[in-house]
Amino acid sequence: MGDTREQRTLSYNELLVLQSLAEGCRYGFEVMSLTGLSGGTVYPILRRCEAQRLVSSSMEDADDAHAEGRPPRRFHTITAAGQRALGAAREDLIARHRALGLIRP
Amino acid sequence: MARPGGGFSTWVYALLLRCYPKPFRERHGEEMTHVFAEGAAAARESGPIRWLWYLSGALWDPVRNGLAERIEDAKKDRSAGDAIMRSVRGPNERRGGRMESWIGDAKYALRTLLRNPGFTVVAVVTIGLGIGANTAIFSVVKTVLLDPLPYDDPDELVMLWGEMRNRGVTHFPSSPPDLRDYREQADLLQDLEGVFSFQIALTGDGDPVQVNAGSVTPGFLAMLGVEPILGRGFVEEDGTPNDPNFLPGQPGALPGMVLLSHALWQQRYGSDPSVVGRTVELGGGPGEILGVMPRGFELLLPAAAALHDPIDLWIAARIDFDNSPRNNVFLRPVGRLRDGATSGQLQAQVDRISTDLAALDQVKSTAGYAMRVEELKSDLTSDVRAVLVALFGAVVFVLLIACANVSNLLLVRASGRDRELAVRAAMGGSRGRLIRQMLIESGVLALAGAVLGVLLAAGGIRVLLALQPGDLPRIEGVGIDLPVLAFTLLAAAVAALVFGTIPALQASSFELADALKERGQARGGRGSKLLRNGVIIGEVALSLVLLIGAGLMVRSFVELNRVEPGYEPAGLLTFNAAPPFAAYPTAQDRVNFKIGLAQRLETLPGVERAGAGFPLPLAGDLFNGRYGPEEALTNPEAFGQAAYRFIMPGYFEAMGTRVLAGRTFTLADVADSAAVVVVDELVAESLWPGESAIGNRFLVRVVSPEPEWVEVIGVVEHQRAETLASDGMEAVYFHDVYTGGFGGSWAVRTGVDPLSLVPQIRAELAALDANVPLADVRLMESYVDQSMGPTRFALTLIGAFGLLALTLASIGLYGVLSYVVRQRTSEIGVRMAFGAARSGILKLIVGHGLLLSGAGIALGLLIALPLTSVMDTLLVGVQPTDSLTFLGISVIFVLVAALACYVPARRATLVDPVAALREE
Structure with a gap:
């Protein structure tokens, strides 16, 4: 099923999440505050995108987190494949918006 | 995690x-x-x-x-094709074990439900409310009514209550010789022990405090199977009698053998294990600490035993069983049945002993003496059983109504699912499979409702604990535990069957071809209409019953607020300050103490009047005795029973009790201590109906073993003393000095905030005698409030459930009528096309709704008539079949139903005939 993944178009929410990662967000809650999506939406998208290798993630150092008195966070970065998918989706979106007259050329 | x-x-x-x-x-x-x-x-x-x-x-x-x-x-x-087959045919029809297929069905159900979030949320919340209410109330019922008492073999424990049937006395204490006779002669009993309680000053270690002492015969605690955690329990020798006229703390008396409650041990002695063996001062006499009782141990006896609560320490009663007079009654007998004996068998045996005892004693035989055996647990909960049964009934009704609503939602929804079901049936899904699938859907809904219900119940229990009136035994142990969760699951399962069965059967029995051809209309058949209507009628009936219950409680509460208690609670402070016997050995000493304290208190700014009186109304103590006319000397059946109260001058004035005739006591009455009494209007009316009571003489029995003559100097209004809800016993008031200056409760009438005076009162008391503790400081209003507690509790809960039921029923009515309007759109269109007026259409739909609710109301009235008698003991001044309530609630219901019908009806009048016909 690996082939179908690359071709699958991103959903609107996935686009928002990837775009926020591209803009420099790293943590789930940053994505949430920037996109206005709920945690229940953001985290599954992150996981799905990671499974599709559009996003990679790693845990922050546990000692640092505990020093700040919170659980360690997982930070995410967008991969090259993610950038490509995002680029394609963004163009697609812009084209549609233009066609719909939401954006004037 | x-x-x-x-x-x-x-x-x-x-x-x-x-x-x-x-x-x-x-x-x-x-x-x-x-x-x-x-x-x-x-x-x-x-x-x-x-x-x-x-x-x-x-x-x-x-x-x-x-x-x-x-x-x-x-x-x-799964593969894509597999998934499509699945969604069409339902999961796992071909393969997999039984379990897997159930899980598959459940997953499919979940998916279906999530596709309709609106429907799902409404259904889950509705069921959740019903189950939550059931879970919360069941947790109370379980703890209070069902859990075994925390004693050894608690089912063997029985209470023995004296009765004087000719005087309407049902909870009379026993004298020591009577207790001994029952103990020796009733061989169906392993043990028979006695208990009573009093308040006494504990002095010596730090500030003097007044403690509640539980005085027990030495075998009492061992009979319950409770051992001290420290030191030793009571043995027979600890009860070796004192003087025949033993008074607690009398000089020269043997020391009181004491077991501390865990709480007193912690608070006063800092959990110091070396207290065992220490000598303390109790009411001025010596006491010896033998040990400490386990944490949380409490004596659970019915309120009628009039024990102080909580008991701070236990004393082995030093009672001379052979020489105590038989008319000195103060013990509450508690016994343990032999293995295999029943309370019924014991009752028969006890009846024979009672007959023998009555034959020896003229008072007993004429008063209709008997001894009643009650199983301790059912006796303990008899006062609260009615309210809990009523509440449990109410929540079961709420759940049924919730089920009816969801059932109707499912019926309506099923009509939208015809095609899905038809496709599944066409592809070979059997009728049984379809029913199962739909029932599993109901199960998933009910389970989600149960989860929500448990969360709601957890919050609800906190509210219940805050509202509870204080008369529910063991209420502090209420919580959600495994048995409660098991009940919740059971309730969910039953609910799923109740709301799921009808729609499942209905939806699976349809004409396949019709359903595949048509849209929407297939479900409009006569059968399903009957079902929907039946469900609504049942729902309206059940909510009407609940609301009538709530209405009866409202009326009771209004009546209760209107009660003239015979005193003025506002601005009245009460407390306890009793002169200890050791320091004040004679009656005159004790009365002088009270005169002194009253004078000191009345000099305080803000204090209008202060008077001692025992027992105070609503404070829980009862003391009663005989009274009768001269005829009673020859015919003892002429005796009645009255509450005895022992008061000082100033008591009536402080209480705000009106004097109806004659006068009240003065200090001059103290000097000559003549046998003069004040009676309340009920005594006056019963002895001298229609005449003046002043100057008349009658018989009482208070200081001597034989009836004695007293003269009436005044008549006062009746004080409601046992409870605010009923008149209670008539009362005779004795001058405190005449009866020995016992008791030490005080009533202080103030012109300022009563509680602001407490520090000054404490100072005045300390100045008079630093060894007398100030205790039980309370506003009279708080006693009144407490007395209204059970009614308020029942009112709040039954009212809340009633409103919930009304809301659910009107939502149900609204939903069904909306559906009817949608179904009949084309019919309405045709009617309007043929010139029917909009008002006619409105009448048609509202009429339909009112017909349904009318049938529901009629059915509800029929159900309510016999059912409300369950509430009889909860009601105050209103009959369970009060016609005003029945009528009023029915009218309210018609109005609410009309409103619920109006919205869909209005929508029906907006139907555009052309559009409606085109759709056809």
């Missing part, structure tokens, strides 16, 4: 995260919880509305997305 901090909502959120598959949770759970907690904290700072708004969104979020995630996972496991 570690349980995060941040309180209950975070805990719930972490719980709800379980909707996600495990790998997901392990990966993101902790972080999500943290983010939630921070968000919740931030929202909380912006005020409660923002907080609730945040919670409602954030808590729903994991449920919706978590379940979606699980479905996503499940889908991934």
Whole structure:
């Protein structure tokens, strides 16, 4: 099923999440505050995108987190494949918006 | 995952995260919880509305997305074609074990439900409310009524109550020789022990305090199977009698053998184990501490035993069983049955002994003496059983109504699912499979409702504990435990069957071809209409019954608020300050103490009047005795029973009790201590109907063993003393000095905030005698409030459930009529095309609704008539079949029903005939 993944178009929410990662967000809650999506939406998208290798993630150092008195966070970065998918989706979106007259050329 | 901090909502959120598959949770759970907690904290700072708004969104979020995630996972496991087959045919029809296919059905049900979030939320919340109410009330019923008492073989324990049937006395204490006779002669009893309680000053170690002492025969605690955790329990020698006229703390008396309650041991002695063997001062006499009782041990006896609560220390009663007079009654007998003996057999045996005892004693035989055997547990809960049964009935009704609503929702929804079901049937799904699938859907709904219900119940129990009137034994132990959860599951299962069966049968029995051809209309058949209407009629009937119950409680509460108690509670302070016998050995000493204290108190600014009197109304103490006319000397059956109260001058004035004739006591009455009494209007009316009572003489028995003559100097209004809800016993008031100056309760009438005077009162008391503790400081209003507690409790809960039922029923009515309007759109269109007026259409639909509710109301009235008698003991001044309530509630119901009908009816009048016909 690996082939179908690359071709699958991103959903609107996935686009928002990837775009926020591209803009420099790293943590789930940053994505949430920037996109206005709920945690229940953001985290599954992150996981799905990671499974599709559009996003990679790693845990922050546990000692640092505990020093700040919170659980360690997982930070995410967008991969090259993610950038490509995002680029394609963004163009697609812009084209549609233009066609719909939401954006004037 | 570690349980995060941040309180209950975070805990719930972490719980709800379980909707996600495990790998997901392990990966993101902790972080999500943290983010939630921070968000919740931030929202909380912006005020409660923002907080609730945040919670409602954030808590729903994991449920919706978590379940979606699980479905996503499940889908991934299968090939695309497989998934399509599945969604058409239902899961796992070909393969897999039984269990797997059930799980598959459940997953399919979940998916179907999530596709209709609106329907699902309404159904789950409706069922959740019903189950939550049931869970909360059941947890109370279980703890209070069902759990065994915390003693050895508690089912063997019995209470023995004296009765004087000719005088309406049902809970008379026993004298020591009577107790001994029953103990020796009733061989169906292993043990028979006695208990009574009093308040006494504990002095010597630190400030003097007044403690509640439980005085027991030495074998009492061992009979219950309770051992001290420290030191030793009572043995026979600890009860070796004192003087025949033993008074607690009398000089020269043997020391009182004492077991401390765990709480007193902690508070006063700092849990010091070396207290065992220490000598303390009790009421001025010596006491020896033998040991400490276990934490949480309490003596659970019915309120009629009039024991002080809580008991701070236990004393082995030094009673001379052979020489105590038989008319000195103060012991509450508690016994343990022999193995295999029943209380019925014991009653027969006790009856024979009682007959023998009555034959020896003229008073007993003429008063209709008997001894009644009651099983301790059922006796303990007899006062509260009615309210709990009524509440349990109410919540069962609420759940049934909730089920009716969901059932109707399912019926309506089923009509929209014809095609889905038809496709499944066409592809070989058997009728049984379809029914099963739909029942599993109901099960999933009910389970979700149960989860919500448990959360609601957890909150509801806190509210219950805050509302409870204080007369529910063991209420502090109420909580959600395994048996309660088991009950919740059972309730959910029953609910699923109740609301799921009819729609499942209905939906699976349809004409396949019709359904495939048509849309929407196939379900409009006569059978299903009857069903829907039947469900609504039942629903209206049940809610009417509940609302009538609520109406009766409202009337009771209004009556209770209107009661003239015979005193003026506002501005009245009460407390206890009793002269100890050791320091004040004679009656005159004790009365002088009270005169002195009253004079000191009345010099305080803000104090208008102060008077001692025992027992105070509503404070829980009862003391009663005989009274009768001269005829009673020759015919003892002429004796009645009256409450005896022992009062000082100033008592009536402080209480605000009106004097109807004659005068009240003065200090001059103290000097000559003549046998003069004040009686209340009930005594006056019963002895001298229609005449003046002043100057008349009658018989009482208070200081001597034989009837004695007293003269009436005044008549006062009747004081409601046992409870606010009923008149209670007539009362005779004795001058305190005449009866020995016992008791030490005080009534202080103030012109300022009564509690602001407490420090000055304490100072005046200390100045008079530093060894006398000031205790039980309470506003009379709080006693009145407490007395209204059970009524208020029942009113609040039955009222809340009644309103919930009314709301659910009107939603149900509204839903069904909306559906009817949708079904009949074309018919309405035709009617209007042929010139029917809009008002006619309105009448048609409202008429339909009112017909349904009318039938429901009629049925409800029929059900309510016999059922409300359950509430008889909860009602005050109103009959269970009060016609005003029945009528009023019915009218309210018609109005609400009319409103619920009006909205869909109005929509019907807006039908555009042309559009409606074109659709046809």
